Amino acid sequence: MAVLNLVQAINEGLRQALEEDERVLLLGEDIGKDGGVFRATDGLYEVFGEQRVLDTPLAESGIVGLAVGMAAYGLRPVAEIQFLGFLYSAVDQIFTHAARIRARSRGRYSCPLVVRTPYGGGVKAPELHEESSEALFCHMPGIKVVVPSTPSNAKGLLLAAIDDPDPVLYLEPTRLYRLLKEEVPDEPYRTPLGKARIARAGHQLTIIAWGSMLEVVLRAAKDYDAEIIDLMTLSPFDRETLLESARKTGRVLIVHEAAKTGGFGAELAATIAEEAIMSLRAPIRRVTGYDVVPPLPLLEDHNLPSTERIVAAIEDLLRY
Amino acid sequence: MPKTPIAQFQIDRLSILDPSGQIDEDLMPELSDSQLLQLYELLTYTRMADQRALDLQREGRLGTYPSSLGQEAAQVGSGFALQKNDWVFPNFRELGVFLCQNYPLELIYRYWTGDERGLQSPEGINIFPMCIAVGTHVLHAAGAALAAKYRGDDMVAAAFLGDGATSKGDFHEALNMAGVYQLPLVVICQNNQWAISVSRESQTASETLAQKAIAHGIRGIQVDGNDVLAVYAATREALERARSGDGPTFIECETYRMSDHTTADDARRYRDPQEVAKWQERDPLLRMRRFLEQQRLWSHGDQEQLELTLKERLSRVVKAAESTAPPSAEEMFRYTCHALSSRQQEQLKECLNGGP
Numbered sequence: 001m002a003v004l005n006l007v008q009a010i011n012e013g014l015r016q017a018l019e020e021d022e023r024v025l026l027l028g029e030d031i032g033k034d035g036g037v038f039r040a041t042d043g044l045y046e047v048f049g050e051q052r053v054l055d056t057p058l059a060e061s062g063i064v065g066l067a068v069g070m071a072a073y074g075l076r077p078v079a080e081i082q083f084l085g086f087l088y089s090a091v092d093q094i095f096t097h098a099a100r101i102r103a104r105s106r107g108r109y110s111c112p113l114v115v116r117t118p119y120g121g122g123v124k125a126p127e128l129h130e131e132s133s134e135a136l137f138c139h140m141p142g143i144k145v146v147v148p149s150t151p152s153n154a155k156g157l158l159l160a161a162i163d164d165p166d167p168v169l170y171l172e173p174t175r176l177y178r179l180l181k182e183e184v185p186d187e188p189y190r191t192p193l194g195k196a197r198i199a200r201a202g203h204q205l206t207i208i209a210w211g212s213m214l215e216v217v218l219r220a221a222k223d224y225d226a227e228i229i230d231l232m233t234l235s236p237f238d239r240e241t242l243l244e245s246a247r248k249t250g251r252v253l254i255v256h257e258a259a260k261t262g263g264f265g266a267e268l269a270a271t272i273a274e275e276a277i278m279s280l281r282a283p284i285r286r287v288t289g290y291d292v293v294p295p296l297p298l299l300e301d302h303n304l305p306s307t308e309r310i311v312a313a314i315e316d317l318l319r320y
Numbered sequence: 321m322p323k324t325p326i327a328q329f330q331i332d333r334l335s336i337l338d339p340s341g342q343i344d345e346d347l348m349p350e351l352s353d354s355q356l357l358q359l360y361e362l363l364t365y366t367r368m369a370d371q372r373a374l375d376l377q378r379e380g381r382l383g384t385y386p387s388s389l390g391q392e393a394a395q396v397g398s399g400f401a402l403q404k405n406d407w408v409f410p411n412f413r414e415l416g417v418f419l420c421q422n423y424p425l426e427l428i429y430r431y432w433t434g435d436e437r438g439l440q441s442p443e444g445i446n447i448f449p450m451c452i453a454v455g456t457h458v459l460h461a462a463g464a465a466l467a468a469k470y471r472g473d474d475m476v477a478a479a480f481l482g483d484g485a486t487s488k489g490d491f492h493e494a495l496n497m498a499g500v501y502q503l504p505l506v507v508i509c510q511n512n513q514w515a516i517s518v519s520r521e522s523q524t525a526s527e528t529l530a531q532k533a534i535a536h537g538i539r540g541i542q543v544d545g546n547d548v549l550a551v552y553a554a555t556r557e558a559l560e561r562a563r564s565g566d567g568p569t570f571i572e573c574e575t576y577r578m579s580d581h582t583t584a585d586d587a588r589r590y591r592d593p594q595e596v597a598k599w600q601e602r603d604p605l606l607r608m609r610r611f612l613e614q615q616r617l618w619s620h621g622d623q624e625q626l627e628l629t630l631k632e633r634l635s636r637v638v639k640a641a642e643s644t645a646p647p648s649a650e651e652m653f654r655y656t657c658h659a660l661s662s663r664q665q666e667q668l669k670e671c672l673n674g675g676p
Contacts, residue, residue: 025470051470054501056497056500057496057497057500059493061459061489061490061493062490062493062494062496062497064459065456065458065459065460065462065463065493065494066459066462066463066466066494066497068459068460068463069409069459069460069461069462069463069464069465069466069467069477070463070464070466070467071463072448072460072463072464073407073463073464073467073468074467075467075470077463089489092453092456092490093456093459093490096456097453097456097457097460101449102655102656102657103436103655103656104436104449105439105441105448105449106436106437106440106651107440107654107655108440108441108443109441109448109449110658141656141657142656142657144657164658165657165658166658194661236661236663236664239662239663240662
């Protein structure tokens with residue numbers, strides 16, 4: 001086993017997918033000779049050539065729309081969009097087509113594509129480079145939304161996403177790309193979609209997080225007997241694991257960096273309230289980004305959930 | 321430092337069959353007598369099937385419907401040139417193209433009645449679900465063309481759209497991609513002069529739509545879209561070039577939407593009846609019939625017989641469409657993803673039981 005960071009694990013996953021299946025093609029801006037702006041596709045163009053690692057014109061809707069046609073024709077395209085904020089111009093292709101082709105054609109065509117994109121804050125990047133609008137995509141039936149949090153699950157979830165017969169939005173926490181390193185199994189393996197992971201077992205409260213926030217939560221809760229759940233797949237999310245933990249601990253805290261109103265935490269909180277409220281001892285709490293336009297670097301620390309805010313919420317919950 | 325022209329472009333217009341039924345022998349594509357008759361039958365079938373849909377809509381037996389009246393030559397001329405292994409990415413006003421591919425008319429009627437099963441292309445017919453979000457599907461055709469090229473398949477992707485779609489970003493992104501990757505793609509535009517209430521002149525300051533190809537480095541041509549022979553010839557040539565690895569083509573078929581945008585629209589609110597009358601004289605069926613009659617391939621009796629046969633066929637189609645049982649609620653769930661999530665399973669149960 002090699003020690004890899006998250007972006008290296010993604011690179012290895014992509015390489016193995018290309019090796020395993022001739023239907024897999026990568027496409028995106030600067031992913032070929034340049035190896036991607038974050039080097040996620042580094043070296044793949046050299047090995048697999050321009051037929052399988054395609055540098056595209058600068059057109060996000062075009063990239064996703066092209067991938068929709070490729071997928072419907074029988075390939076397994078993996079598209080890279082440079083930042084989640086640039087995926088907005090391709091939302092039409094995702095909502096109108098990728099999510100619906102199976103339904104609109106009554107199963108005659110399907111759309112097994114993966115859209116990979118870096119997302120989330122904490123990297124002091126320019127405007128629109130730190131979006132975390134995952135909830136928008138979770139609201140649209142027909143697509144899956146996956147967020148890795150470690151090098152190991154990044155590789156396993158990516159390979160599972162590429163295998164999946166439906167479109168998957170694979171959101172890569174930019175802040176974690178080179179922050180975390182760990183041993184990653186060399187062989188190709190799949191981390192099942194739709195399953196959450198107990199990142200740390202505990203009894204006093206349940207904390208649910210994903211992506212970059214998981215790392216913050218693990219630090220914030222190190223002195224508490226918290227059960228920390230790494231959601232990994234947001235859509236469809238693993239209800240059973242959440243409910244079981246909520247029933248066990250009776251206290252639930254949800255942490256995400258996206259704005260609070262309409263954020264994915266709202267769906268999780270509503271689900272737990274609907275199905276496990278009788279087991280709760282405390283109100284469900286959310287620590288999230290504020291309902292503000294994602295700020296530029298000088299203000300972003302005010303907006304991103306901090307360990308202090310998380311600790312305060314934990315203390316509050318433990319008072320019940 | 322001199323200022324010199326560095327690039328010059330030209331757009332051709334192809335026209336073979338004039339409104340009086342005369343053809344330009346030099347430009348006439350190779351078509352047997354039986355193929356010429358087949359073209360005319362398809363034109364007539366498209367018009368009658370379209371009229372039948374309008375009648376059904378008025379009787380409350382069909383939902384909102386976009387008529388193809390006046391555009392039959394643009395649809396049939398291009399659809400007829402396609403081969404069985406080609407893939408079609410249609411817009412929503414493409415009845416003639418569907419009929420050329422032997423797509424069951426019954427399914428089209430059912431779709432416009434609100435039955436999703438009408439978009440399930442039967443095996444062996446490679447038609448994508450008709451695109452409602454204008455112009456966004458040209459990219460899918462480009463993607464399929466790219467996939468076919470990668471696999472070495474003998475397939476051309478054909479995308480169909482209207483004049484309004486040429487204002488959309490996805491249209492331009494698709495043409496640009498097609499040029500960059502030299503894709504086996506043919507994009508066929510039915511310029512019917514109206515995008516609901518917006519005229520062709522208000523849609524774009526371009527002198528022609530065909531010239532929009534030039535900026536993307538691909539071939540563009542304008543054809544008389546009411547001339548089924550010109551549309552066929554231009555499409556066949558473009559398909560052959562695409563098939564032989566010679567890249568994409570954009571074809572503008574200049575035609576006219578004789579009907580309202582859909583049955584929910586009233587075109588009298590925004591367009592001059594004199595303009596409609598002018599285009600009436602250029603009717604695509606009439607000129608083909610005149611040509612066939614002049615060639616002694618067609619007679620009044622043939623016309624009566626054809627109309628009778630098609631009328632009977634349409635009655636059978638309508639009967640079959642209307643006697644199909646409606647889809648079950650379970651169908652909503654079955655095709656959302658390849659498998660149901662635990663929540664969807666519960667919702668399905670709730671839906672079938674009428675409550676939680």
